[in-house]
Amino acid sequence: MNLADSELVLGLLDDDNYSLTEKMEDADVVMVNTCSVRENAEQRIYGRLGEFKAAKIKKPEIVVGVLGCMAERLRSKLNTEEAKGVGQIVDVIVGPDEYRKLPSLLNQAWHGEKGIAVQLSRVETYDDITPLRTNGISAWISVMRGCNKFCSFCVVPFTRGRERSRNYFNIINEVEELAKRGFKDVTLLGQNVNSYNHDGKDFADLMKAVAEVDRTIRIRFMTSHPQDMSDKLIQTIASKDNICKNVHLPVQSGSDRILDLMKREYTSNHYRQLISKIKTEMPEVCLTTDIISGFPTETEDDHRITMQMLEEIQYDGAYMFKYSARENTPAWKMADDISEEIKSRRIDEIVTFQNKISAKRNQATIGKVLDVLIEGDSKKSSAELQGRTDGNKMVIFPKENYTPGMYIKVKITRSNSATLFGTIHHNHLGVTI
Numbered sequence: 001m002n003l004a005d006s007e008l009v010l011g012l013l014d015d016d017n018y019s020l021t022e023k024m025e026d027a028d029v030v031m032v033n034t035c036s037v038r039e040n041a042e043q044r045i046y047g048r049l050g051e052f053k054a055a056k057i058k059k060p061e062i063v064v065g066v067l068g069c070m071a072e073r074l075r076s077k078l079n080t081e082e083a084k085g086v087g088q089i090v091d092v093i094v095g096p097d098e099y100r101k102l103p104s105l106l107n108q109a110w111h112g113e114k115g116i117a118v119q120l121s122r123v124e125t126y127d128d129i130t131p132l133r134t135n136g137i138s139a140w141i142s143v144m145r146g147c148n149k150f151c152s153f154c155v156v157p158f159t160r161g162r163e164r165s166r167n168y169f170n171i172i173n174e175v176e177e178l179a180k181r182g183f184k185d186v187t188l189l190g191q192n193v194n195s196y197n198h199d200g201k202d203f204a205d206l207m208k209a210v211a212e213v214d215r216t217i218r219i220r221f222m223t224s225h226p227q228d229m230s231d232k233l234i235q236t237i238a239s240k241d242n243i244c245k246n247v248h249l250p251v252q253s254g255s256d257r258i259l260d261l262m263k264r265e266y267t268s269n270h271y272r273q274l275i276s277k278i279k280t281e282m283p284e285v286c287l288t289t290d291i292i293s294g295f296p297t298e299t300e301d302d303h304r305i306t307m308q309m310l311e312e313i314q315y316d317g318a319y320m321f322k323y324s325a326r327e328n329t330p331a332w333k334m335a336d337d338i339s340e341e342i343k344s345r346r347i348d349e350i351v352t353f354q355n356k357i358s359a360k361r362n363q364a365t366i367g368k369v370l371d372v373l374i375e376g377d378s379k380k381s382s383a384e385l386q387g388r389t390d391g392n393k394m395v396i397f398p399k400e401n402y403t404p405g406m407y408i409k410v411k412i413t414r415s416n417s418a419t420l421f422g423t424i425h426h427n428h429l430g431v432t433i
């Protein structure tokens with residue numbers, strides 16, 4: 001979501017004659033787009049501002065900006081001890097619903113005037129702003145903003161505000177433009193895409209329409225709330241070849257008692273039924289999830305039930321985190337009573353266990369020929385390329401004469417828990433399709 005927002009900001013500033021620099025030394029404005037979902041992210045922002053401070057010492061006229069979810073929180077914290085003396089270098093603070101004010105705030109900052117804009121909006125969707133995308137293959141499209149769910153641990157409804165959906169036709173137009181520019185992989189984004197609603201068009205309608213724009217573009221989406229994922233959406237994903245059979249469905253915990261405390265609005269059985277429907281409609285689906293370990297009052301039994309859930313569902317991958325209490329959330333008022341030591345041990349157990357499952361899932365692809373969209377050079381060797389499968393698995397293979405943006409078939413020869421490796425599969429005519 002933050003990557004998509006940064007592209008939106010670049011689009012806005014591009015209209016105001018700013019352009020992106022490769023190196024910070026060349027920049028007149030440096031900004032950091034912040035995330036407040038986890039406490040750790042906030043600490044990293046202070047570190048990043050420390051780097052900006054060093055740049056500002058060398059070039060005092062640089063304007064420094066802080067954007068995104070932490071903007072509001074940071075405003076009151078920049079002069080505190082915690083900010084490690086970097087607060088005074090910040091010239092502009094802009095929250096996620098106020099990016100339109102950036103050009104004028106930057107203009108004021110050039111004249112030495114600091115500026116803050118952190119109001120949340122019930123209507124802002126930036127529907128008319130074209131994001132400036134730097135990667136020519138994969139694109140993110142934000143289809144809605146905010147969230148009305150209020151899960152007890154989550155700061156998003158407070159930092160990003162209430163749900164708002166973008167205009168259905170504008171999203172389709174945006175995908176048409178991306179198709180003309182040669183993009184091949186589009187992810188529709190929202191905090192809870194299943195709540196998308198524009199003039200009676202729901203998320204399944206939007207997915208179907210977007211998939212029909214160009215059958216050579218893969219369509220993905222992120223993220224779904226299990227309570228709102230409809231049968232219609234599952235059937236839509238199953239029915240279109242170019243909608244990736246890759247579903248990220250955050251479970252957070254396997255324990256009904258913890259799910260209730262998290263205010264997730266579903267039970268583990270409801271979640272199981274949903275997974276069962278998805279697997280029935282799409283036997284080849286790749287499933288991923290989010291897990292929070294060490295939520296207040298979590299017992300060894302709750303932890304064990306979560307591990308059982310992982311065993312039962314056999315996810316291809318998971319984002320797994322220790323619980324960190326976020327100020328102003330309902331869970332903030334509960335005692336964060338699981339010690340750091342226990343949290344660390346439980347998350348280690350979960351990560352180790354899930355990695356084994358991911359490795360096993362990946363191993364099952366050995367010998368198969370998978371369609372891969374080439375993204376670019378492998379990070380480790382320029383003699384190899386990397387790309388992704390429909391199920392969003394990373395694949396590394398020899399370069400031969402292929403280039404980013406092409407679809408090729410790769411025969412998987414080996415794997416680990418994170419990556420598949422293979423060779424390009426040529427058919428008997430020597431043609432790769």
Ligand code: SF4
Pocket residue numbers: 147148149150151154155156157191192225
């Ligand atoms: S649905 Fe997601 S974004 Fe919304 S409150 Fe829950 S965890 Fe946060």
